[in-house]
């Protein structure tokens with residue numbers, strides 16, 4: 001899968017928890033399909049910092065749909081330039097918001113990831129920053145530290161994603177297992193462990 | 204370099220706990236130290252403060268931080284890798300809480316450890332005790348010959364040589380206790396080798412009920428046993444045919460207790476006869492069982508009592524072991540620089556006890572004579588090894604050798620007669636005997652009764668070391684007692700000579716034997732052609 005623009009940042013709940021408004025069909029030539037902003041989709045936001053090209057990496061962990069007609073309370077309406085779009089017509093009444101958890105960042109050189117960090121990024125994202133899907137190749141690269149899969153963001157993600165944390169991580173691990181069969185066993189230990197503790201809690 | 208930091212006092216007054224990330228170097232039984240500054244008096248009684256290394260032995264180890272059990276779900280997956288994937292620092296993830304028992308600092312004036320009874324403060328650095336210190340402090344071999352028996356377990360081979368003071372364990376008795384096959388005879392042979400080196404030149408006796416010590420003969424030809432002054436050790440092997448007891452050596456008690464169920468009248472008659480012989484000038488040191496029989500027969504001819512005694516005495520003593528005049532000569536047997544090995548393997552258990560009784564009594568008598576400045580055949584100390592000690596000094600049950608062994612073990616040190624008791628069943632040895640062996644080499648022991656016996660007899664061995672006993676492998680031992688300054692784990696060195704007691708290669712023997720039998724062309728023989736057929740008829 002190649003990288004694709006899916007929306008833009010319209011707000012945040014914390015330093016690592018952002019809200020992205022997904023482009024509607026008529027916003028773009030190549031509008032995002034539901035698969036592009038599905039649960040567990042990895043995304044990135046590009047930033048220029050001290051002359052370096054940084055990709056802040058995140059994952060969609062939540063979603064919300066809004067109907068602007070009903071009460072007009074969404075964050076969207078607070079933004080004046082959008083209002084023109086909205087007010088004249090009510091054709092597009094549904095709006096999709098995606099919750100994005102930031103997991104870390106990568107430094108990019110010549111379109112290649114040259115370093116990756118699983119941590120709270122030091123920089124903030126701004127309103128209107130564009131959110132793009134992360135390619136499979138970069139997804140893997142982001143997870144590889146010294147050639148081995150690393151889930152250093154595990155704790156942060158579990159805390160942020162709350163009730164969805166387990167499913168989300170399990171989904172990520174599934175993907176990683178397919179990509180790195182030689183690490184399947186170790187990943188499986190982690191996967192079983194999180195699934196087990198969720199089930200036990202539910203009992 | 205510190206390997207840990209003191210966290211808290213231990214449960215016992217003399218213990219403390221420390222935390223370490225090291226799971227390689229710090230096994231239980233390992234020695235560590237911390238520094239303490241103590242007020243000390245100098246020669247002029249002025250106080251000055253001096254830093255002492257306080258040594259301690261690690262007695263327990265608990266993991267206080269480790270991987271969650273769930274990381275261990277797949278035996279093929281290293282929990283380290285799981286932790287790493289989850290971004291947990293995987294280096295030094297595990298932390299251990301060690302408990303150590305304080306031994307003290309080494310006081311060079313006392314040549315022993317002194318315990319200042321100061322528990323280290325939390326935060327005190329703990330370091331691994333240096334090899335050199337341990338080699339100097341664990342045993343005290345100043346001014347005496349040394350027996351190099353191996354090196355400290357847990358340290359690199361050769362890092363800390365263990366040398367026991369020969370004078371100590373050969374006079375205050377030694378015990379080597381372990382289950383069968385754990386290396387008792389091997390260790391004993393190592394000690395025998397050491398005692399025959401030019402620095403010691405012991406007068407040594409080995410009672411060898413399994414005929415496994417003959418390989419010590421090899422030392423006669425080995426260079427490292429030769430002294431600059433022409434010394435060469437001698438190894439004499441005495442087979443059953445060389446072992447004789449002069450009948451006249453037997454006491455009345457020994458004679459009567461060898462007889463089959465004698466009646467009171469018979470005992471009475473025998474005592475009279477025996478007394479006559481003792482007071483007569485005709486016999487002196489030499490009389491035979493026949494002489495005693497003749498004395499039992501009344502002047503007017505034999506009667507029922509003398510017939511019964513004749514049969515009983517013949518039955519008990521008309522054997523090669525008892526001789527009219529020949530005897531094991533202790534002057535031939537014992538000599539500095541000679542180890543004499545008495546092979547008792549074809550001799551019955553009762554006779555073995557009798558031999559020990561008579562021989563040891565004689566040696567003991569000579570040693571007393573020597574120390575009292577009387578005429579003696581033995582003007583030098585003697586060290587004797589008793590294999591299968593529980594047979595000679597059983598905890599319950601009769602043994603002819605028990606009384607003399609009791610005497611020697613409690614008094615022998617005054618007269619220079621030391622015993623090395625070897626046994627695989629410490630619980631079956633007489634308690635007094637066991638507790639009189641002041642140096643102990645204890646190897647693998649599983650049996651709880653035997654462990655209890657050791658616990659009772661060996662005060663200085665802590666529970667921590669006792670708990671190591673079941674897990675020791677052949678050659679690994681706990682050394683404790685008066686010859687060491689503190690007990691420790693030791694790997695017994697390899698022998699210079701070959702080991703004479705390799706365990707039977709059973710299946711190899713079976714195979715060989717089968718092959719041999721298979722070569723006999725026709726195995727089934729007619730009954731009347733079978734060897735011994737004639738005798739069979741006769742018997743019928």
Ligand SMILES: Nc1ncnc2c1ncn2[C@@H]1O[C@H](COP(=O)(O)OP(=O)(O)OP(=O)(O)O)[C@@H](O)[C@H]1O
Pocket residue numbers: 381382383384385386387388389390627677678679694695696697698702704705706
């Ligand atoms: N220090 C050692 N170094 C190397 N091997 C050893 C050592 N001690 C013992 N062994 C091995 O263990 C075997 C058994 O030792 P040994 O014959 O001394 O046992 P034991 O305790 O005397 O047994 P038993 O009760 O049957 O007399 C030896 O054949 C030898 O191979």
Ligand SMILES: [Mg+2]
Pocket residue numbers: 387388389704
């Ligand atoms: Mg043996």
